[in-house]
Amino acid sequence: MRFLHTADWHIGRQIRGRSRASEFEAVLTEIKDIAVSENVDVVLVAGDIWDTNSPSSDSDRILFGALREFVTNDIEVILIAGNHDSAHKLNAVGQLSDLLNVHTQAYVRSHDAGGIIRINRGDVLAEIAAIPWVPDGKALNAIEVLSDAQKTLSMYQDAVETVYSNVVQGYTSGAIHLLVGHVFVDGALLADIDGSERRLHIDIAYGIDKDRLPSSPQYLALGHIHHPQEILGVPNGATAYAGSILQLDFGERGQQKIVRIVDLVPNRPVQQKIIPLTSGKPLIELRGTPEQVLVASEQYKNAYIRAVLDVDAPEAGIAQKMRDSADGIVDIRLDYDRLEENISTVSLQDLKPEELFVRYYQERHGTNPSDELLVLFREILGEVVNIQ
């Protein structure tokens, strides 16, 4: 049986207030085309289907349109809830979509109460342990949450391990054994930009060590981390994040988005391959003076651009000016020498309004306000004082 593993669709996500609806439509069409041409039996969506827990009607239209295409092509779908999704909403969708072989797993269920989704294709049976995001609020009670952070994180990990090992107990012999989950695995790579790797660890985030994942599934199809990657050194040997399907924010710039095609037969190691996705606009960062960035942006007509500007000091209105000059620029950062942070012990009550303003400005922008700005401040302050 052939599976397509994808995750973290985040339908409805915008970038700095701009809609990406047409990109979502394009990439979901691309995924459907891949599934059809690769003769996929089942599409696994490992959570974070929507970007928010109250998605717009337009986001629903995009999702249901994509599901309809899979159904029309006789491809079954499994959707599990991620931390961004409303589990109740996914459960509601499932009441009807189940009839069309679009299976949902909104809540954590034990192996004997629906934790395993069974799919028959021809004479092959696949048993898919479907485990949505385990909400920390459900996994931990109030007393546990009140203990120190390390203890809380370790109790969460125990809870996740218990859930995962419970659900896979439902496997029967002779079937394909798969797991689809939305979970953070310790040490996962968040980003690798300009040679600097960023990894996340379970000493600061709710997650689980890879050694505590179950070994009985032939493949663990994971969602949650947006950087596509295989997790190496896991007990079962085949565990991967599919990653998101568009570069969703500038931390994901440069990432090649993909889907994974996974072939499974009972009791055999998995065969897998990666297919790159080409839809959606790239996210890039350009650095230099405002003029240099504008010139460079000419080459990136089809990208969302973060401009990191070399300036001497913050300049009012520069962000708007840049956005107006080049359509692709959606994010502006200013790069200038910032004052050393000094932790002040002065009580705010002892400061005059102008001193307060200067300190606020220093903290916000890392430099001193210009003389013109101070003149303006005094003028406005004068007016306010007169009103009073």
Ligand SMILES: [Mn+2]
């Ligand atoms: Mn996500």
